[in-house]
Amino acid sequence: MKIKLIYPKQVSINSFEESGASYFEMRRGIWYPLLTFPVLAAYTPPGVEDIRIIDEEFEAIDFDDPVDLVGITVMTFLAHRAYEIAGRFRERGVKVVLGGMHVSALPEEAIQHADAIVIGEGEEVWPNLIQDFLKNELKPVYKAPHLFDTQKYRPARLDLLEKYSKADPSSQQKGYTSIAIFEVSRGCPYDCDFCAVTQFYGKNYRFRDIDRLIQDVRNFKLKFKTRLIGFVDDNLYGNKTYFKELLQKVSKLNVFWSGQISVNVAQNPDIVKMMADSGCRGMFVGFESLSQESLNSVNKKINRVDQYHRLMELFAKHNIMLFPSIMFGLDGDGPGIFEETMKFLNTYSSIIAYASFAILTPLPGTRLFQRMKAENRILHYDWRYYNFNNVLIKPALMSPEELQNGFEWIIRNFDYKKIFSRIIGMMGTTPGQISSIS
Ligand code: B12
Ligand code: SF4
Numbered sequence: 001m002k003i004k005l006i007y008p009k010q011v012s013i014n015s016f017e018e019s020g021a022s023y024f025e026m027r028r029g030i031w032y033p034l035l036t037f038p039v040l041a042a043y044t045p046p047g048v049e050d051i052r053i054i055d056e057e058f059e060a061i062d063f064d065d066p067v068d069l070v071g072i073t074v075m076t077f078l079a080h081r082a083y084e085i086a087g088r089f090r091e092r093g094v095k096v097v098l099g100g101m102h103v104s105a106l107p108e109e110a111i112q113h114a115d116a117i118v119i120g121e122g123e124e125v126w127p128n129l130i131q132d133f134l135k136n137e138l139k140p141v142y143k144a145p146h147l148f149d150t151q152k153y154r155p156a157r158l159d160l161l162e163k164y165s166k167a168d169p170s171s172q173q174k175g176y177t178s179i180a181i182f183e184v185s186r187g188c189p190y191d192c193d194f195c196a197v198t199q200f201y202g203k204n205y206r207f208r209d210i211d212r213l214i215q216d217v218r219n220f221k222l223k224f225k226t227r228l229i230g231f232v233d234d235n236l237y238g239n240k241t242y243f244k245e246l247l248q249k250v251s252k253l254n255v256f257w258s259g260q261i262s263v264n265v266a267q268n269p270d271i272v273k274m275m276a277d278s279g280c281r282g283m284f285v286g287f288e289s290l291s292q293e294s295l296n297s298v299n300k301k302i303n304r305v306d307q308y309h310r311l312m313e314l315f316a317k318h319n320i321m322l323f324p325s326i327m328f329g330l331d332g333d334g335p336g337i338f339e340e341t342m343k344f345l346n347t348y349s350s351i352i353a354y355a356s357f358a359i360l361t362p363l364p365g366t367r368l369f370q371r372m373k374a375e376n377r378i379l380h381y382d383w384r385y386y387n388f389n390n391v392l393i394k395p396a397l398m399s400p401e402e403l404q405n406g407f408e409w410i411i412r413n414f415d416y417k418k419i420f421s422r423i424i425g426m427m428g429t430t431p432g433q434i435s436s437i438s
Helices: 021-029 036-041 076-091 101-105 107-111 125-134 158-164 196-201 210-224 240-250 263-267 269-277 292-297 305-317 337-347 367-374 400-413 419-426
Strands: 002-007 050-055 069-073 095-099 116-119 141-143 228-231 256-261 280-288 321-328 356-359
Touching: 002 036, 036 050, 036 069, 036 158, 050 158, 069 076, 076 095, 076 101, 095 101, 101 107, 101 116, 101 196, 107 116, 116 125, 125 141, 158 210, 210 228, 210 240, 240 269, 263 269, 263 280, 263 305, 269 280, 269 305, 280 305, 305 321, 321 337, 321 400, 337 400, 356 400
Parallel strands: 002 050, 002 069, 069 095, 095 116, 116 141, 228 256, 256 280, 280 321, 321 356
Antiparallel strands: none
16 A cells, blocks of 8 residues: 655745745745654554655655555645645545644535545544555544543654755755654643644643653664754643753753743743753744733733843853744734834844744634634635735734735844854754764
């Protein structure tokens, strides 16, 4: 049996992409992959001789390739392309399975484009789905019976992505800068209105057995000769005790690492120091807004604007670079928010490796979506625009044009040119050294 697992390509719909080109290239190009398919592949039962991952960003899909089953992951803004791909395979009788957050949020929509859909996490239903397929008894809907028990986590098949890994991270060659990504936990104890994570993975923070995780990293390090790793967790700071134990064990690995964390880590300077000591070189942090009123309006309760400077200073002290994530168009945002944000970022530009800017987007399945729909504020429902670059909600304190223009202004004027050198610098090493194991 031959299976293809496909990440659809982003077909952009941003009016100003040309002028903000470097920004969009950065957003797509240099990063790491999604762990979705390496994880799923680890749960594929015997009987499947050939399983391949195709990332359409890097490789054209061969629709004529003889294949028995196609799996596609669907993010909201990629749904249009995902359905197109599904349609092309189904035209010639190939069975297609769709999964991912968008499918779980809107199963009735997704099922129209697939032979089977998976609602929720895939680990437990995927083996059953394959068995059913082999018996010619594929069902239309597979729903995860409960949240996955992360203690049963299997090492992800990162080897399937090796073909897309850049030999030299600084080269212009297409591919992921690093495929050394790991998952420590699922879920988030917080519940921000705009976020799909808590709705999908639950408020219950579930974590992996740390020793097994450490073993996975060790094995990877030996096989792929790299010291640069990333954790894709939404919030590594979901459980303080667990996080401390993780840091203690990671510190023995002799790696450089990055991940995502919530602002409230600033309340605990000892932990920030431990992060640095264990090899942390960069963190993606959900600041979201410089307006407390805006943060409150989306239930981002853990963020306190008066802690932002403290966090910046702490990270600077420990030489941890920041990847702040900022959103515009929240209900407390007036036209002055763009300059205010730029001023804040410029104050700390020496420790900012990259900033991710977004326009508040009502992802289906979130509370924000329900509320905005009820208030009749959603401007349209074409998912192709749901890529965080377009105005989709009538803003409360400015016009949609002011919001779009302000967003474009900050992207054009924030300095992205030195990003790569900053990131390499952040790792305290040069590209050649990154791939040399110690
Ligand atoms: C790592 C990550 C990134 C990385 C890498 C992304 C990439 N290469 O595309 C970076 C930082 C670059 C990134 C960027 C963005 N991301 Co992102 N990202 C993630 C993150 C944190 C982890 C993804 C991951 O590996 N998860 C672990 C895997 C195992 O979980 P999973 O994908 O959900 O898969 C499981 C199930 O869903 C299911 N499943 C999924 N697909 C399929 C398919 C089949 C066939 C089957 C059977 C099962 C199945 O089975 C899997 C195992 O249980 C997620 C949040 C999250 N926790 O998932 C957000 C997330 C996926 N990102 C999101 C978004 C919106 C973006 C951006 C648009 C953000 C922005 N403002 O620009 C950009 C767009 C990037 C792009 N591709 O153009 C949203 C998507 C929401 C949605 N409804 O579509 C998420 C969910 C975060 C959120 N806050 O809501 N991202
Ligand atoms: S803290 Fe981050 S991951 Fe957690 S619910 Fe809020 S936005 Fe989502």
